[in-house]
Amino acid sequence: MAYIRKSSYKFIKDPGDIRIGEILQTGGGRVDVGILGVPWDGATGTRPGSRAAPSKLRQMLFTSTYLGGNTFRDFGDVDAVVGAHEETWRRVAESVRTFLQEVNRLVVLGGDSTCSYSSFRGLRATEKGGLTYVMMDAHPDLREVEEGLTSGLASRWIRETDEECRMFIVGVRRRSNAPYLFENAKKLNVTVITMDDIETRGVRDIADQIADESTARAAQLSFNPDVLDPAFAPGVNSISAGGLTTREATAFMSRVSEKVKLRILDIVEYTPAYDHADITAAACAAAISAVIWPAGAPVMSGG
Ligand SMILES: [Mn+2]
Numbered sequence: 011m012a013y014i015r016k017s018s019y020k021f022i023k024d025p026g027d028i029r030i031g032e033i034l035q036t037g038g039g040r041v042d043v044g045i046l047g048v049p050w051d052g053a054t055g056t057r058p059g060s061r062a063a064p065s066k067l068r069q070m071l072f073t074s075t076y077l078g079g080n081t082f083r084d085f086g087d088v089d090a091v092v093g094a095h096e097e098t099w100r101r102v103a104e105s106v107r108t109f110l111q112e113v114n115r116l117v118v119l120g121g122d123s124t125c126s127y128s129s130f131r132g133l134r135a136t137e138k139g140g141l142t143y144v145m146m147d148a149h150p151d152l153r154e155v156e157e158g159l160t161s162g163l164a165s166r167w168i169r170e171t172d173e174e175c176r177m178f179i180v181g182v183r184r185r186s187n188a189p190y191l192f193e194n195a196k197k198l199n200v201t202v203i204t205m206d207d208i209e210t211r212g213v214r215d216i217a218d219q220i221a222d223e224s225t226a227r228a229a230q231l232s233f234n235p236d237v238l239d240p241a242f243a244p245g246v247n248s249i250s251a252g253g254l255t256t257r258e259a260t261a262f263m264s265r266v267s268e269k270v271k272l273r274i275l276d277i278v279e280y281t282p283a284y285d286h287a288d289i290t291a292a293a294c295a296a297a298i299s300a301v302i303w304p305a306g307a308p309v310m311s312g313g
Contacts, residue, residue, distance in 0.1 A: 019073045031072025035083045042080040043302055044113035045071070046105060047087035048121035048128075050098050053161040054279075056248045061090075063280040064119040070288065070295040077303045085109050090121075095159060099128035106132025110273060117298055120278035122247065123151060123161040126232040129276050130168050133230050137273065142176040142229035143168055144220055144266060146237040146259065148183045148250035150202055152194040161247070161279070169198045176227065178220050180262070181205060181237035186250040205252055213258050217265035230274040231266055233259070233297050235290050243293055245285025256293045263297055264304035275301050 019031035035041055047064030054060060064087055088105050090098045102118075106129045109116055118129045130143060145151070145165055153162040165179060177200040184204055195202045203216055235243040239253035254262075266272065277294050285291060 028076040029072060030074050030076045030082060033076055033082060034072070035081060038112075040112055041083040042114050043082045044109050044116045045082065045084045045119065046109060046116060047119045048090060048098075048102055048125040049087050050090035050092075050102075050120070050125065051122040051247075052093065052095050052098070053124045053159045054122045054247050055160050055162065057246070057281055057284055059281040059283040060120060060122050060247060060279050062282045063121065063277070066282045066285075066291055067119045067277060067280060067294055070291040071298055074295045074299055075307075077299070077307050079308075080302055083113070095124070099124065099131070102128035103131035103135065106274070107135045110136045115272060115302070116274050117301075118274060118276035120276060120280075123147070123164040123232070123234055123278040124167075126230070126234075126276045126278050127164045127167045127171075129274055130230055131171055133228065133274055134172055137228040140174055140176070140227045141172060142178075142220070142224040142227045142270065143172075143232070144178045144180065144229060144270075145232040145234070146180050146254075146262070147232070147234040148181060148236045148253055149187055149248065150179045150182055150191050150195055150200065152191050152198065152200065154190075154194070165200065166194075166198070169200065176223055177201065178203060180216060181208065181254055181259075183250045183252055185252070205254070208254070208258070213254075213262035214265055217262050217269065220266060221269035224270050226271065228273045229266075229270045230276065231263065231270075231272055231301065232276045232278060233263065233294070234279045235277070235293055235297075236279060238290075238293060243290040245281050245283075245290035247279045247281050256296060259293070260296050260300035263300045264306075267301040267304040272301065
C-alpha cells in the first residue's frame with residue numbers, strides 16, 4: 011500500500027541505518043538474543059509503576075541502532091498475575107528456563123527487582139555448574155522485614171536459592187543503606203562493591219575482579235538503573251544520589267560481557283512514570299547494547 015510506513019522504528023530514510031526492531035525474528039529457531047518482558051511490580055514499596063517498563067523499554071530498544079551479527083527474537087511478556095506473586099514468579103522462572111534453551115542470551119525486561127530473582131530461578135534450573143550473579147544497584151536488597159512483601163529482599167532470596175553462587179552487588183551507596191545490611195552481606199558471602207570502591211578502583215578493575223572470580227561460570231547480570239546517579243536515571247523506584255554515570259555503567263557492563271559467560275541480562279525497577287524525556291529509558295537501552303555489542307560498532311576496514 012502506498013504511503014504506509016514499513017518500519018515504525020526510524021524516521022530518516024537511510025537503508026544503511028538498521029534498527030533492532032527491523033531485524034526482530036518472530037518465528038521459531040535459535041537466535042543469539044531473546045527478549046522477555048515481565049510486567050509486574052507487586053513488591054514495589056516506594057514508587058510503583060515498573061509494570062509499565064517492558065513496553066517502554068521495547069520502544070527504546072527497538073529504535074536503537076543494530077550493530078550487526080546478532081539475531082534477535084521477542085518472546086513477548088510473561089502472563090503475570092496481579093496479586094499473586096508466587097504464581098507470577100513461577101511463571102517467570104519457567105519461561106526463562108524454556109527460552110534459555112533457544113538463545114545464547116536472554117534479556118529480561120522487568121518489572122520490579124523480584125523479576126531478577128525469579129529469572130535467576132530459571133537460570134538455576136538450566137545450568138548445572140556453579141553460577142555468578144552480578145547486581146548493579148544502589149542498594150544490596152538484603153533486608154530483614156517484620157511483615158509484608160518488598161523487592162528489598164531480592165538478593166537474599168537469590169542466596170537462599172543457591173548457597174554456592176558467587177554474588178556481587180556493584181554501586182551500593184554507603185549513605186542510603188542501614189549499616190546492618192553490610193554485615194548481612196558478609197554473613198551471606200555477598201561481595202558488596204560501593205561507589206567509594208568504584209571511585210578508587212574504576213569500573214574496569216571491578217569487572218576484571220568479577221571475571222577472575224567467575225572463571226567458567228554461567229552468569230546473570232542485573233541492571234537496576236537506580237545504580238546510576240538520579241541525574242542519569244530519574245525514572246526509578248528508589249532514587250539515591252551519588253551514583254554512576256551512564257558512561258561508567260555501560261563501560262562496566264561491556265567489560266563483564268566480554269569476560270564472563272553471561273546468559274541473562276535483566277533490567278529491573280525502571281519506572282516510566284517518573285522518567286523525564288526518556289533519559290532513563292535511553293540509559294537502559296544503552297546498557298543492553300553495551301552487553302550485546304561490548305566492542306561497539308564494527309570498524310570499517312579502509313579500502
Ligand atoms: Mn535499589
